[in-house]
Amino acid sequence: MAPVKNTSVKEERKEWARAQRQERIIGMAAQLLAKCDIEEITLEDVAKSSGYTIQNLYQYFKNKDDLFAAVLLKKLKVMYADAESAVERTTLGIDRIITLGDKYVDFCLRNKRYFDLQMHFERKFCAYHKLTAKKTRGDFIVQCQGVIDQVSDLAIDAIKSGIEDRSIKTHLKPLHLMLLLWAQMLGVIQVITMRQRYFKEIYELTSEKFRRDFKDSIQAYLSSGQGK
Amino acid sequence: MAPVKNTSVKEERKEWARAQRQERIIGMAAQLLAKCDIEEITLEDVAKSSGYTIQNLYQYFKNKDDLFAAVLLKKLKVMYADAESAVERTTLGIDRIITLGDKYVDFCLRNKRYFDLQMHFERKFCAYHKLTAKKTRGDFIVQCQGVIDQVSDLAIDAIKSGIEDRSIKTHLKPLHLMLLLWAQMLGVIQVITMRQRYFKEIYELTSEKFRRDFKDSIQAYLSSGQGK
Known part of the structure; x- marks a missing residue:
């Protein structure tokens, strides 16, 4: 021995x-x-x-942001795993992208403070799709960026497969369509978190109904093939 | 005398x-x-x-928020007047709502700090459509809310006229459709302000192209009549 x-x-x-x-x-x-x-x-x-x-x-940790990026990273990884397995259960590309969106909105609404964290890093560090990690950022921020890129890639793949199986009709590049859908989703999440409390009183609306309206609008857009 | x-x-x-x-x-x-x-x-x-x-x-002024609401109020009034006169030059309902959206996005992008102010008040006071003004808020916050309600009413009227002239096909209530469009627009504005700097490098995109893609997607959705 x-x-x-x-x-x-x-x-x-x-x-x-x-x-x-x-x-x-x-x-x-x-x-x-x-x-x-x-x-x-x-x-x-x-x-x-x-x-x-x-x-x-x-x-x-390099600093406070680095520490909280480590906190966010854990949740992001769970969200990614959840989204990935949900996507595997779908067949059509349009269902894949809609399912992904659903999972993301779920995650953000159930973890309001983690959504705020994400926005905090977005504003401060602009985590971009495949942007080479800057050395000045903390390690955990770079890792968060990595997971967000993985989620983006799931979305891009879903769009590509939807174009192939013809469930998605678009003239946009998958990367651009992904960015547009993500942007619209962010706004919907924010309006729900900001105004939800008064949805019933003022709008005779529930956040479930609002999410459904949004999903329907995206489905209509993606399958209509309009928007020259 | x-x-x-x-x-x-x-x-x-x-x-x-x-x-x-x-x-x-x-x-x-x-x-x-x-x-x-x-x-x-x-x-x-x-x-x-x-x-x-x-x-x-x-x-x-009642407090700092009240003072900055007074600052915002001036800009909001200009934006409202601008939007109102732009809308008068359109005929079809769908053109009216698209024009309104354009004016709002213009305003927010050109006045980034005023957009932030708006979001600051949104998060803090939740200015709702026709919600009776709470006495605890500063006067100027209530007045800002009033102008935002006026802009919302322009949008609702545009949607109503679009439904009437059949340029907009929707099963949603005008109030709900207005809220959905506004939410999507907020997300688009935020993604532009957060990521614009890297649009070219990472996405081979310009903010003008991104805005156009968004506009096209809304136009497709509103005129497709889908989204059961």
Whole structure:
């Protein structure tokens, strides 16, 4: 039997302990985020609640945005896995893109603060489709961007397959159509989160009905082949 | 000749001077807003730059939001007048609603900080269609809401006339269709403001092309009569 390399086991144990601590901090930040908006949370709050100092935190995250990107990343990965498996159960391209949209809207409405986080990073770092990661950004922001690109690719593939099986009629490039659909979806999500409370009183509307109206409008647009 | 009522002239002069001062403060706040976001501006900044104390400011505005609502109100009124006259030059209902959308997108893109202001009030006060003004809000916020309701009414009228002249085919109530179109438009405006810088590099797209794609998609949806 070869002699056990004590140093490498030690290294491995250190790496494991480091990862455990990082996880603990991410979990604490997620708990704080369940209670208040990111703007209201300081690194000090996270340090205090997890029993570390701010200096400790900086050993694991580049800055506050990097830490909260790690929080978002976990949720994004779950959303991606969910969307991917839902898409596998569809056959027509148009059903695939509609299902994807549904999953995304579900995710954003059920996780309002995570949607806000996403928008926060969008505004601040502009996570673009396949834009080479800038070194100045934290690692977790780059990773979030990666997952968002994966989701975008699912949407682009769905559109391509819809064009092929003729369930989607469009003159737009799949990438451009994806961006347009995502934009419209963002607006719908925001109007629901901003005005939902008064939907019934003012509009005699429910958010379910509003989502259905939106879905119908997209379905009509994609299958009509109009919009020269 | 009746004797001049000195007291009433005095009152009128006081009222005039008060309005002048209020205008001065609104103008100063607008100038600051041209340079930075509302979150970065304090009432103290506005007081300093207009030569008043914060106490003075409170004689004219309930709070910071009320002051910036006064700033927004001026722009909104101009936008409304512009939209109204543009609509008068159209005949078909579908052209009216498309023209209105165009004017609104123009306004928001050309006045990015005013768009942000609008969203700020939306999130905070939820200005709803015809929701009775709450007394706790500042006067100017209520007035902004009034102008936004006027714009919404223009859109609803355009949809109604489109249904009548058969250029718009829909099974939705005009109020609901208006809300849906507005939501989609908000998303498109946001994606343009957030990602425009990289449109060319990443998407081989211009914001003009993106707006056109959006317009085409709405036109296709409204005239297709699909979306059961």
